[in-house]
Amino acid sequence: MARRLSPVELDFVESAPLRLVFSAEVSASPKAVYEALAEDVEGLPSWFDAVTSATPTHGGAGREVRLRGGVFFAETILATDPDERYAYRVDRTNAPGLRALLEEWRLTPNASGTRVQWTFAVDAPAAMRVLLKLGRAGLGASFRGAVRNLDRKLARSATQ
Template sequence: MARRLHPVELDFVDSAPLRLVFTADVGAAPATVYRALAEDVEGWPSWFTAVTAARPTAGGAGREVRLVGGTRFQETIMAAEPGARYAYRVDETNAPGVRALLEDWRLTPAGAGCRVRWTMAADGAAPFRFGLRLGRAAVGRSFRDAVRKLDLRLASAPA
């Protein structure tokens, strides 16, 4: 059963009770990575293994995302800064124990490519927070694998 989450703002990325932050470098320019994140929403399952389906909603102002295991998210795009930042807040989910969730992707030039920094800012019941802390290494692996696959996908895409 889907539940509404607290409607946090962008500053939650810095003030959340639980923050997981991961970085990885890719060979593509920030603008190219941004397009894959923000404009090719349906393409996420091809590079982010945890995502089974994704589609834009509300004329591009939101997203609907489904994860392996059946978790569903209805999201609102909070920041869309081409080549620099893409952030979204989860408004509704069937995941238990979550009270608030915001994800923030930051892109900065690094050599010939860019550095991708992903922050998952969360709040929830104690078991949720404990589980997320316990699963930090797995979430980090999932992120690094996804960015590696995205990098390969972008490198093989026609110019």
């Protein structure tokens, strides 16, 4: 059953009780990465293995994302700073134990392409925060795999 989460705003990315931050380098430009994140929502499952479907909602102001295992998120997009930042909060989910969740993707150009930083900002009861910390390695591996897949996908698109 879906539950409504707290409607946090962008400042939550800094003030959340738990912040898991991951980063990876890609050879693609910030523009290409941003387009894949923010503009090709339905293409998300083609590079992020944990995602089974992603659909824009509310005229592009939101998304509905489904993960392997049946978890879903109904999201509101909070920041669309082209080639720099894409952020959204989860408004409704069937994932247990969450009170608030905001994800932010930061894109920073560098000599080899782009540094991609993903922040997973969460409010949850203490026991759930412990579980998320224990799952940090798995979340990080999922993120790094997704970014590698995205880099390969964007490289193929650039050569076609």
